[in-house]
Amino acid sequence: MNAVISETFTKTFARTPIIKLKRQESILQIKDLNVHAKNHHILKNINLEIPKNKITVLLGPSGCGKTTLLKSINKLTDLYKELKVSGNIYIEKDDILNTQRNVPLIRQKMGLLSQKPYPLPVSIYKNVAYGIKLKGIKNKKLIDFNVETKLREVGLWNEVKDRLNSSADSLSIGQQQRLCLARGLAVKPHIILADEPTSALDPVSSKIIENLFRKLKEHYTLILVTHVLRQAQRLADNVVFMNYGEIIEQGRPDELFSYPQTSQMKEYLVEGN
Amino acid sequence: MILKRVFLNRLSGTWMLITLVIILSLPLVIGIALYLKASPIFESQSLYQLIVSTDWSPCNGNFGFWPFIFSSLYVTVLSFLFAAPICLFAAIYLTQFSSKRLIQLMHPVIDILAGIPSVIYGMWGIIIIVPFVSDVLAPLINIKSSGYSILAGGIVLAVMCIPYMLNMLIETFNTVPIGLKEASLSLGATSWESVKHVVIKKSYPGIISSFGLGIAKAFGETLAVMMVVGNMVQLSFNPFEAGYPLPALIANNYGEMLSIPMYDSALMFAAFILLVVVLVINLVFRYFIHKTQSQ
Numbered sequence: 001m002n003a004v005i006s007e008t009f010t011k012t013f014a015r016t017p018i019i020k021l022k023r024q025e026s027i028l029q030i031k032d033l034n035v036h037a038k039n040h041h042i043l044k045n046i047n048l049e050i051p052k053n054k055i056t057v058l059l060g061p062s063g064c065g066k067t068t069l070l071k072s073i074n075k076l077t078d079l080y081k082e083l084k085v086s087g088n089i090y091i092e093k094d095d096i097l098n099t100q101r102n103v104p105l106i107r108q109k110m111g112l113l114s115q116k117p118y119p120l121p122v123s124i125y126k127n128v129a130y131g132i133k134l135k136g137i138k139n140k141k142l143i144d145f146n147v148e149t150k151l152r153e154v155g156l157w158n159e160v161k162d163r164l165n166s167s168a169d170s171l172s173i174g175q176q177q178r179l180c181l182a183r184g185l186a187v188k189p190h191i192i193l194a195d196e197p198t199s200a201l202d203p204v205s206s207k208i209i210e211n212l213f214r215k216l217k218e219h220y221t222l223i224l225v226t227h228v229l230r231q232a233q234r235l236a237d238n239v240v241f242m243n244y245g246e247i248i249e250q251g252r253p254d255e256l257f258s259y260p261q262t263s264q265m266k267e268y269l270v271e272g273n
Numbered sequence: 274m275i276l277k278r279v280f281l282n283r284l285s286g287t288w289m290l291i292t293l294v295i296i297l298s299l300p301l302v303i304g305i306a307l308y309l310k311a312s313p314i315f316e317s318q319s320l321y322q323l324i325v326s327t328d329w330s331p332c333n334g335n336f337g338f339w340p341f342i343f344s345s346l347y348v349t350v351l352s353f354l355f356a357a358p359i360c361l362f363a364a365i366y367l368t369q370f371s372s373k374r375l376i377q378l379m380h381p382v383i384d385i386l387a388g389i390p391s392v393i394y395g396m397w398g399i400i401i402i403v404p405f406v407s408d409v410l411a412p413l414i415n416i417k418s419s420g421y422s423i424l425a426g427g428i429v430l431a432v433m434c435i436p437y438m439l440n441m442l443i444e445t446f447n448t449v450p451i452g453l454k455e456a457s458l459s460l461g462a463t464s465w466e467s468v469k470h471v472v473i474k475k476s477y478p479g480i481i482s483s484f485g486l487g488i489a490k491a492f493g494e495t496l497a498v499m500m501v502v503g504n505m506v507q508l509s510f511n512p513f514e515a516g517y518p519l520p521a522l523i524a525n526n527y528g529e530m531l532s533i534p535m536y537d538s539a540l541m542f543a544a545f546i547l548l549v550v551v552l553v554i555n556l557v558f559r560y561f562i563h564k565t566q567s568q
Binding site: 071074076079081082104105107108110111112114115116118120121122130131134135180183184187193 | 372373450451452453454455456457458459460461462463466470471474475
């Protein structure tokens, strides 16, 4: 798809530099995804491929449907009975949108990091162990090992190793967000869905999270929702610009931010900068 | 102009403080008044004797309150055992699993149930619950019962407490952020696992508070219970036998038996016990709330 965009781009803007895109292996494909809430058409014919081990940024103004798209991907739209979802979402060739079988297993393939950290009302240790236990692992040593590994992976181990049994609420908001990330990683997801994960954080905590994302993409695929242009520029390997429930443009960030093709994208870039 | 505004500002603040002080001092004023009116009885019997003695013969000057306290506690515990699980599961279903339309439909139903006068619950108890206890439940375990019993009181009281408890539990579960449930689901939990491990855990203080208020309300409920509980002074663990809770004792006898010496003080003491027990229940539940919150 990126190659097609590149070709169209070449024909249209012959003088602009061309960035040739390689065909990337995709981990998730979305086809004709539509979400309705009563008379409101929230997502309109979304067709999207998410490349593996890359950071895909869903960019767009507030209310454009980014979060709904994210929630459709891990079937959290099931919680909202007023939403009517249609289309297909494929992970490893399985259409996860149209199945009600093994929904917990499907969700475990995608770690969720929400706008505001939601630590479970238990200890720091139990927060990370929660998902591991749900996977059926009961061996205490194995759970301990996983908890430590994941806390180290998000750079939280040294800060909490002496108070693992303290309430997760006692952590700072930045630490809570990293704990939520560790908790998500503990179930060994393929994809990490991050919904404006730094919007509630101070600049230092935001930087830590962003650096973590850069490291994590070696092993995971990340889909990051943001409306912050600079964050998208810093992190994205692939940008999907949305507006009014539609995908307006998508491609590599250097290409998309330097040579926007639509007036909506241009306007957003001007406002964002 | 500015002086007038500052004066009005101070005045309004003072009035609000006065109303607050009135509200805060109400339990104290009630408690002191009851204690003073009940105090003559302490001249003839000790506090310990009054509370633990089972001898209730006012004509002989014996006022043992234990059968009444026991009946009150027994009816309250039974009603709690009936109402609490029903309310808990109904509230969980309404807030976590059902459609918004059902909860919108339930709210007026709960309000109607809460607004029904207790005498109607009492009448319903006499017509339905008392025969149900005597003709259906008692024969099931080969017991003879008139139906006017602790069990009937417990059932009627449970039905009366349901709207209050349910309303508070619904409010409690509604305050749990949806993001928390989403976090649990995204980790691979089922809806029930999310409710069990996250929603209920997060709602502990609210659940305890709802139960505490429900129990306190049940303990002090008078009319409906009085109509179905049998009103016999006896001490029995058999729920099919009659009992005589404290509120019923006061309501039945105040103004009727006051010619008997000390009876007036005895009833005031019964009211005082009622107040203290409700206060203790509230304090105990407050302690549990504090403990769970600090955990």
